[in-house]
Amino acid sequence: MTVHKFLPNSDSSITTLMLEKLGLQSVEDLYSDVPNDVLLKRELKLPPAMSEIELEKHVSERLSKNKSYPNYPNFIGGGVWVHHVPSVVDEILSRGEFYSAYTPYQPEISQGMLQSMFEYQSQICELTEMEVANSSMYDWGSALGEAGRMAVRVTHRNKILVLRSSSPERIRVLRTYCEPAGAKIETLEFDKKTGLASIDYLDSKLDNETAAIYFENPNFLGVIEEESESIVEKAHSKGALAIAGVNPATLGALKPPGKYGADIVVGDGQPLGVYPNFGGPIIGIFATRRDPQLLRQMPGRLIGLARLKDKPERYGYAMILQTREQHIRRELATSNICTNEALFALAVSVFLALMGRRGMKELGDHILAKSHYAQKRFEEEGFDSPFFKGPFFGEVSLQTSIRGVALAERLSEVGIIGGMPLGRFYPELQDVSTFSFNETHSLSDIEKLVSSVKSAK
Amino acid sequence: MYRQAVWDEPILKHLSREGRVGYSLPPLDSEFKSKIEDLADLVPEKMRRDKEPNLPQLSEPEVLRHYVRLSQMNFGIDVGMYPLGSCTMKYNPKVSQRICRDPRIAYLHPYQSESTVQGILEILYELEHMLSEIAGVSSFSLQPAAGAQGEYVGALMMKHYLQDSGFGNKNEMLVPDSAHGTNPASAAMAGFKVVKIPSSEKGTVSVEAVKRLVNQNTAGMMLTVPNTLGIFESDIVEVSKQVHDAGGLMYYDGANMNALLGRVRPGDMGFDVVHINVHKTFATPHGGGGPGAGPVGVVSKLAPYLPVPRIIKRDDGYSLDYQAEKTIGPIKSFYGNIAVLLRAYCYILSLGREGLKTVSEQAVLASNYLLSLLNKSSYKPTTSEGIPAKHEFVVSASPLKRRTGVSAGEVAKAILDFGMHSPTTYFPLIVSEALMIEPTETETLENIEAYADVLNSIASSSEQEKEQIMASPHNTSVGRLDEYHASHPGSMILSWKELDQTEKT
Numbered sequence: 001m002t003v004h005k006f007l008p009n010s011d012s013s014i015t016t017l018m019l020e021k022l023g024l025q026s027v028e029d030l031y032s033d034v035p036n037d038v039l040l041k042r043e044l045k046l047p048p049a050m051s052e053i054e055l056e057k058h059v060s061e062r063l064s065k066n067k068s069y070p071n072y073p074n075f076i077g078g079g080v081w082v083h084h085v086p087s088v089v090d091e092i093l094s095r096g097e098f099y100s101a102y103t104p105y106q107p108e109i110s111q112g113m114l115q116s117m118f119e120y121q122s123q124i125c126e127l128t129e130m131e132v133a134n135s136s137m138y139d140w141g142s143a144l145g146e147a148g149r150m151a152v153r154v155t156h157r158n159k160i161l162v163l164r165s166s167s168p169e170r171i172r173v174l175r176t177y178c179e180p181a182g183a184k185i186e187t188l189e190f191d192k193k194t195g196l197a198s199i200d201y202l203d204s205k206l207d208n209e210t211a212a213i214y215f216e217n218p219n220f221l222g223v224i225e226e227e228s229e230s231i232v233e234k235a236h237s238k239g240a241l242a243i244a245g246v247n248p249a250t251l252g253a254l255k256p257p258g259k260y261g262a263d264i265v266v267g268d269g270q271p272l273g274v275y276p277n278f279g280g281p282i283i284g285i286f287a288t289r290r291d292p293q294l295l296r297q298m299p300g301r302l303i304g305l306a307r308l309k310d311k312p313e314r315y316g317y318a319m320i321l322q323t324r325e326q327h328i329r330r331e332l333a334t335s336n337i338c339t340n341e342a343l344f345a346l347a348v349s350v351f352l353a354l355m356g357r358r359g360m361k362e363l364g365d366h367i368l369a370k371s372h373y374a375q376k377r378f379e380e381e382g383f384d385s386p387f388f389k390g391p392f393f394g395e396v397s398l399q400t401s402i403r404g405v406a407l408a409e410r411l412s413e414v415g416i417i418g419g420m421p422l423g424r425f426y427p428e429l430q431d432v433s434t435f436s437f438n439e440t441h442s443l444s445d446i447e448k449l450v451s452s453v454k455s456a457k
Numbered sequence: 458m459y460r461q462a463v464w465d466e467p468i469l470k471h472l473s474r475e476g477r478v479g480y481s482l483p484p485l486d487s488e489f490k491s492k493i494e495d496l497a498d499l500v501p502e503k504m505r506r507d508k509e510p511n512l513p514q515l516s517e518p519e520v521l522r523h524y525v526r527l528s529q530m531n532f533g534i535d536v537g538m539y540p541l542g543s544c545t546m547k548y549n550p551k552v553s554q555r556i557c558r559d560p561r562i563a564y565l566h567p568y569q570s571e572s573t574v575q576g577i578l579e580i581l582y583e584l585e586h587m588l589s590e591i592a593g594v595s596s597f598s599l600q601p602a603a604g605a606q607g608e609y610v611g612a613l614m615m616k617h618y619l620q621d622s623g624f625g626n627k628n629e630m631l632v633p634d635s636a637h638g639t640n641p642a643s644a645a646m647a648g649f650k651v652v653k654i655p656s657s658e659k660g661t662v663s664v665e666a667v668k669r670l671v672n673q674n675t676a677g678m679m680l681t682v683p684n685t686l687g688i689f690e691s692d693i694v695e696v697s698k699q700v701h702d703a704g705g706l707m708y709y710d711g712a713n714m715n716a717l718l719g720r721v722r723p724g725d726m727g728f729d730v731v732h733i734n735v736h737k738t739f740a741t742p743h744g745g746g747g748p749g750a751g752p753v754g755v756v757s758k759l760a761p762y763l764p765v766p767r768i769i770k771r772d773d774g775y776s777l778d779y780q781a782e783k784t785i786g787p788i789k790s791f792y793g794n795i796a797v798l799l800r801a802y803c804y805i806l807s808l809g810r811e812g813l814k815t816v817s818e819q820a821v822l823a824s825n826y827l828l829s830l831l832n833k834s835s836y837k838p839t840t841s842e843g844i845p846a847k848h849e850f851v852v853s854a855s856p857l858k859r860r861t862g863v864s865a866g867e868v869a870k871a872i873l874d875f876g877m878h879s880p881t882t883y884f885p886l887i888v889s890e891a892l893m894i895e896p897t898e899t900e901t902l903e904n905i906e907a908y909a910d911v912l913n914s915i916a917s918s919s920e921q922e923k924e925q926i927m928a929s930p931h932n933t934s935v936g937r938l939d940e941y942h943a944s945h946p947g948s949m950i951l952s953w954k955e956l957d958q959t960e961k962t
Contacts, residue, residue, distance in 0.1 A: 006807070015822065030822060049812045080568075095528040112529065226503055280794040281747075316938050340747040356480075372493055412570050
């Protein structure tokens with residue numbers, strides 16, 4: 001046995017003292033009830049312990065093989081974005097009182113996290129113009145999966161229509177979640193020229209077996225669904241729910257989904273103060289209307305205001321409606337989710353507190369202005385851009401003479417990360433990529449991108 | 458005596474003042490605007506936001522102070538002992554926190570070209586193999602974001618495997634009555650019928666009970682070892698055999714793996730599918746509720762069913778494969794909670810092969826030591842005489858409640874006043890007035906003794922000072938909350954908008 005700095009009783013003098021008080025000879029006696037044939041008779045094949053110095057060198061040596069922002073500008077979107085994370089977010093997230101806590105099962109001693117979650121829910125409601133938001137899901141993809149299952153439960157129908165212009169990876173996650181519940185996922189083709197949903201086609205696919213229709217704003221091709229309101233109306237006219245997926249960083253300028261009638265809103269809070277982290281952890285947004293049926297069927301943890309028992313004029317916060325959840329309802333729960341992404345709900349809350357309403361508007365303006373500037377520059381250089389002619393926001397589609405995968409490789413050689421080759425997900429779009437723009441990009445970053453794409457022709 | 462901060466901190470909305478800002482963005486150069494006539498016109502009218510989101514306006518110092526104050530009204534393992542059973546609240550190493558702030562991980566985008574992410578892929582590939590060795594299985598997927606998601610993945614893989622093997626009829630999942638709620642919930646989500654296994658008098662799953670319940674429809678069994686009572690399932694070999702003989706598969710819920718590192722491997726006990734809660738056993742922070750990570754490992758026959766993408770090692774480096782033919786599909790976007798997994802990697806390397814074994818020994822020692830100090834006439838153990846508990850144990854406060862009227866829930870509230878977190882209460886469901894206690898290996902002998910003293914003193918003072926105990930906690934930011942009305946449809950308040958509407962009326 002070895003003494004270790006994380007293990008305060010690991011020195012043999014202390015261990016022996018504790019064993020003696022238990023009337024035991026050795027630590028082996030603590031496992032006397034374990035059948036001999038399942039005991040491991042050898043050491044684990046793992047490296048020996050590393051000191052902090054060795055560990056930091058070891059990890060750093062590996063990480064040096066990565067290329068990342070801020071050394072390289074990053075132009076990839078598609079569900080995770082490289083945005084600026086304000087310093088105050090880091091500062092708050094490194095408070096051990098927050099990050100080293102468990103789920104707030106004892107509310108009296110956990111008011112800090114509970115109030116933050118209540119504020120997060122409130123901020124998401126303001127941003128999306130929805131009435132109820134839960135305190136987080138794992139990510140956008142699994143939030144969509146849960147939304148699909150919820151729609152099936154609420155409507156007692158089993159068909160879910162999905163615009164094929166939604167993130168293909170999220171559509172796959174939706175299948176993993178919903179097909180075991182007996183749901184059929186049907187994808188709807190987008191208009192090849194504009195990247196937009198075709199309303200008549202969509203209407204023809206809606207029937208009285210349809211539980212929900214899912215679409216994204218902006219969609220995976222970067223296009224704004226101009227007819228969002230019609231999509232929702234068509235869904236409602238057949239008794240189906242409308243699920244909208246949103247990038248919340250655009251909502252300072254883009255119409256909030258609550259205003260075009262969405263029943264369930266999903267998205268990722270990642271662009272609001274969370275590092276991309278190679279795709280995780282990020283944070284799923286889940287919001288709905290204050291309809292008793294929707295609320296009852298909602299997955300995930302909800303924080304509500306709770307009054308003090310002895311002073312009802314004063315209030316605190318507590319987890320509520322827990323009877324929907326697995327620890328109470330077991331196999332009849334609305335979801336199995338337990339651990340969520342609370343710490344990143346806190347990050348989003350701090351971010352939105354800093355940005356306020358003006359900041360979100362300004363952020364939206366940055367994304368809009370820079371993406372449109374870049375598109376104009378591509379056009380000036382003779383590219384067919386945007387490739388999809390529908391109105392776009394943030395992400396610019398571009399057709400090139402070489403395949404998108406090869407283009408991304410060329411760009412990485414000259415110190416640029418991006419774009420996203422759509423051919424990875426759409427076999428028919430091998431020569432189309434999207435490039436994402438936001439507040440982190442300077443004029444010279446964009447000029448470098450345009451000239452590098454041009455010379456990679 | 459503990460005194461938690463009491464700030465009466467207003468909600469952000471009530472701190473807002475028109476005109477304040479807490480952000481700074483670079484100016485939008487006139488160059489950008491030179492090619493654009495009017496920004497507003499870039500969004501079609503139908504899709505324009507007509508009114509800015511009604512978010513509060515605060516300056517940076519105010520925002521910082523607000524959250525620092527809130528943090529002071531929150532209790533974490535960095536503040537004090539947190540022996541919440543089944544949650545393995547151990548110390549979170551700070552070196553891992555520092556490493557994860559490195560921009561070469563924090564700013565990586567999941568859709569970057571593989572040539573630009575070789576370092577992180579190498580780390581993840583190594584972690585998959587380290588976890589396979591620790592769990593005694595053939596391969597791991599790091600994708601699931603939490604234990605519950607790992608369970609769902611595991612149940613789906615079992616389902617697909619059985620279907621492909623011509624046993625689509627197998628639709629019953631055996632789950633002990635002492636199991637975590639996520640087990641039955643995950644099995645049901647995957648489309649299984651949940652069959653409850655009653656615990657034996659010893660608190661374990663008996664061979665007899667399993668024999669009675671297995672049949673041709675048995676798809677498998679979900680089990681945590683040691684179980685939620687902190688008892689090692691001593692019949693595990695025979696139980697696994699019964700399930701396997703019936704053509705079923707064994708699922709290991711890794712919530713309690715902190716007892717077994719380097720000593721017992723789930724694969725060697727006959728488990729076919731294993732998930733690991735890295736936010737428990739591998740010391741990654743719980744984040745006030747998340748994020749965690751719930752990697753899933755399998756024996757070789759189930760490996761083709763693992764979620765995609767899979768990390769592949771080639772001669773020229775690592776790549777991500779999305780195309781595995783039999784995969785159950787992805788369970789979330791991208792490849793998992795990478796920054797959490799990197800912390801687990803750092804933890805394993807910090808401890809090394811010997812250190813990990815010591816971790817479990819020390820966890821089990823701490824648990825037995827604490828149990829030995831408790832007053833058994835108030836807190837009745839659920840382990841049998843002569844059988845050591847594992848990393849956690851459960852006592853019933855029924856004797857205390859019968860004698861004084863003070864319940865497990867009251868004890869849990871009274872503990873808070875001492876600057877220590879309560880045990881898990883009323884779980885597992887099969888024990889009345891349950892207190893589930895897991896001190897972990899990172900608490901000192903002195904803290905463990907102090908915790909026992911507190912529990913014993915609550916018990917011994919519960920007659921004379923009953924009123925005081927029933928009204929506790931007194932030293933936390935708030936006293937007891939009316940959780941019933943907080944969840945009542947007539948009085949439920951879910952956002953500040955609803956709060957302001959209520960206050961107006």
